[in-house]
Amino acid sequence: MATFYMIGYKWLGMSIFVRAKITMSKTDKIENKILDVAYKFFINKGYKSTTMDEIAQELGISKKTLYKYFPGKMELLASAFDMLASKLSIKVNAVLDDKFLPYTTKLKYLLSNVASDIAPINPKILDELREYAPQIWTELLNYIRESGYLRFQKLIQEGIEKGYVLPNTNVAFVVFVYTSAIQNLIDNKFLSQFPEEMRSGFNFSPSEIYDQAIQIIFNGILTDDAQKEFRQI
Numbered sequence: 673m674a675t676f677y678m679i680g681y682k683w684l685g686m687s688i689f690v691r692a693k694i695t696m697s698k699t700d701k702i703e704n705k706i707l708d709v710a711y712k713f714f715i716n717k718g719y720k721s722t723t724m725d726e727i728a729q730e731l732g733i734s735k736k737t738l739y740k741y742f743p744g745k746m747e748l749l750a751s752a753f754d755m756l757a758s759k760l761s762i763k764v765n766a767v768l769d770d771k772f773l774p775y776t777t778k779l780k781y782l783l784s785n786v787a788s789d790i791a792p793i794n795p796k797i798l799d800e801l802r803e804y805a806p807q808i809w810t811e812l813l814n815y816i817r818e819s820g821y822l823r824f825q826k827l828i829q830e831g832i833e834k835g836y837v838l839p840n841t842n843v844a845f846v847v848f849v850y851t852s853a854i855q856n857l858i859d860n861k862f863l864s865q866f867p868e869e870m871r872s873g874f875n876f877s878p879s880e881i882y883d884q885a886i887q888i889i890f891n892g893i894l895t896d897d898a899q900k901e902f903r904q905i
Contacts, residue, residue, distance in 0.1 A: 703741050704755075706731060711752040718796040719749055719804060750808050753801075757815050760789055764823060775836045776902045779827060783886050790816070790857045798858055816858060817851055824850050828893070836898040846893055853885035 709730050713722040724745055728735045742748040767773060767781045801809035825847045831837030856862045857879065876884065894902060 699741075703751075706738065706741055706748070707752050707755045710748050711755060714749060714752055714797050715793045718794060719745070719800040724748075746805060749801075749805060753808060753812050756789070757812070757819075760785070760816075761819065764819075768823060768827065774901070775831055775834055776898060777905055779831070779836075780902060780905050782823065782827060790854070793858070813855070813859065816854060821847055821851050831893075831898070836895060837893050838895060841893045846889055849885055849889060853882045857882055 706727070710722075710727050713727055713730070722745070724735055724738055727748075728738045731738070742751065763785060764782060767778055767785075770778075798809075801812065825843060828837055828841065828843050828846055832839055832841060832843075852862075874881065890899060890902065
């Protein structure tokens with residue numbers, strides 16, 4: 673049985689993506705509620721268009737009370753994306769560590785979970801992170817890239833050992849394709865590094881490119897039996 677921990681999010685200055693397993697206090701519950709509301713505003717409206725006034729109003733508290741928990745909008749933004757990273761970690765790790773789940777179920781969950789959590793984010797907020805909060809942007813990009821790399825690599829290795837993934841699979845290349853697809857989901861400038869002739873032939877949204885990459889991976893590395901099992905999930 674997987675164990676879940678409630679996470680408290682704190683503005684920690686230099687270290688943005690720091691998470692700790694703690695017992696939920698009343699303060700933690702209020703902070704988490706604030707972060708849930710703020711995150712929805714940020715991903716839907718963007719950073720510049722979101723105000724502390726409307727966050728406070730949505731929460732039914734005064735702006736003065738809001739500032740007691742978070743000293744400014746930038747700190748709130750950092751903590752909100754820290755929350756995203758923590759939620760992703762908790763959900764994905766719980767599934768990957770479950771010894772009773774079939775391999776194909778784990779694989780499908782990991783891939784669909786990443787897309788469902790990241791794809792809805794308004795590209796506007798990601799552009800604003802890059803421009804106005806480069807440290808937060810870099811931390812987020814590195815976290816998603818590194819965690820995706822480590823988890824997916826572990827899962828592919830497990831698939832080879834259990835006979836679900838073809839034994840001659842180049843794990844490093846497969847992980848590269850996967851992490852590139854994830855980066856394209858959150859970085860709309862990722863494709864700009866490639867020639868225009870190549871980019872003009874895509875005609876896909878970032879989420880569609882992600883889906884195409886996943887299909888290529890599945891068809892290329894899974895055994896016939898694993899592909900049949902995967903399609904039935």
